[in-house]
Amino acid sequence: KNYGIYSELFPAGASTEVATTADTGCDEYHGYQIEFLSSDPLMIRIPNFISPAESAFFTGILAQNFTYRLYVNEEDVKNEIAPRLAVLDQHDPYVTCILNRAQHFLGSMASPDFELLSVARYGVSHQVSLHTDASPEPLEDPKTKRQFNRRTSFFVYVHSSDDLEGGETYFPQIPPPSNVDLSTHPGIVAVNNASGQPGLAVKPVSRSAVFWLGMKPDGTVDRSTIHKGLPVTKGEKIGMNIWAKHYLD
Ligand SMILES: O=C(O)CCC(=O)C(=O)O
Numbered sequence: 178k179n180y181g182i183y184s185e186l187f188p189a190g191a192s193t194e195v196a197t198t199a200d201t202g203c204d205e206y207h208g209y210q211i212e213f214l215s216s217d218p219l220m221i222r223i224p225n226f227i228s229p230a231e232s233a234f235f236t237g238i239l240a241q242n243f244t245y246r247l248y249v250n251e252e253d254v255k256n257e258i259a260p261r262l263a264v265l266d267q268h269d270p271y272v273t274c275i276l277n278r279a280q281h282f283l284g285s286m287a288s289p290d291f292e293l294l295s296v297a298r299y300g301v302s303h304q305v306s307l308h309t310d311a312s313p314e315p316l317e318d319p320k321t322k323r324q325f326n327r328r329t330s331f332f333v334y335v336h337s338s339d340d341l342e343g344g345e346t347y348f349p350q351i352p353p354p355s356n357v358d359l360s361t362h363p364g365i366v367a368v369n370n371a372s373g374q375p376g377l378a379v380k381p382v383s384r385s386a387v388f389w390l391g392m393k394p395d396g397t398v399d400r401s402t403i404h405k406g407l408p409v410t411k412g413e414k415i416g417m418n419i420w421a422k423h424y425l426d
């Protein structure tokens with residue numbers, strides 16, 4: 178089956194339930210901002226989506242030796258350009274905090290069920306090839322057998338090293354906002370695509386996130402949200418996907 182992008186670690190569709198209030202303090206973090214990037218498809222940059230403590234915690238997880246990879250295609254794994262993944266303890270209070278925040282952000286747009294959280298480490302040469310997060314074929318929850326897809330995506334720049342170069346998330350079919358001086362918007366940059374048209378690249382600013390809607394109202398995948406993680410050419414980037422389950426029944 179073609180599921181687009183997934184972790185080889187767990188079956189596509191494995192899920193976590195968002196626990197209600199662990200008393201961690203991190204659920205009191207409301208430090209994020211909202212910057213619209215596009216209305217169709219809806220895209221929003223979220224500076225300060227996670228707190229410094231959360232960034233440090235999720236970066237620290239990676240000291241552990243996990244060898245799984247973010248999977249888009251066989252070739253990237255073979256060529257060792259697929260980033261490595263560390264699975265998170267889904268009951269960890271930090272995981273609960275992030276998912277609660279994502280759930281509040283989504284409001285009535287999404288179910289409270291999320292796919293398993295993991296963090297991805299990108300070193301030099303690591304990249305993620307062109308894909309949509311919304312899957313070409315519906316995903317299935319292994320427990321309940323309910324079908325769902327990824328209607329909404331957050332990609333969180335958990336941490337970028339000070340010397341990071343490259344690693345932008347590049348949307349070749351999204352024109353950069355017009356009528357603005359991009360130099361006053363340090364989180365984004367225009368990059369020309371294969372046909373010479375400018376696309377939008379979101380910079381991996383530590384603790385920020387980029388959010389988008391990857392499916393159209395009629396339930397089909399919005400191909401204009403195809404994107405790739407550009408190669409890291411220097412330094413290190415830590416990233417995290419947050420995918421709410423959009424049930425199809
Ligand atoms: O590395 C990036 O900037 C994007 C990664 C991505 O698109 C994904 O993991 O689905």
Ligand SMILES: [Fe+2]
Pocket residue numbers: 182308309310404
């Ligand atoms: Fe993606």
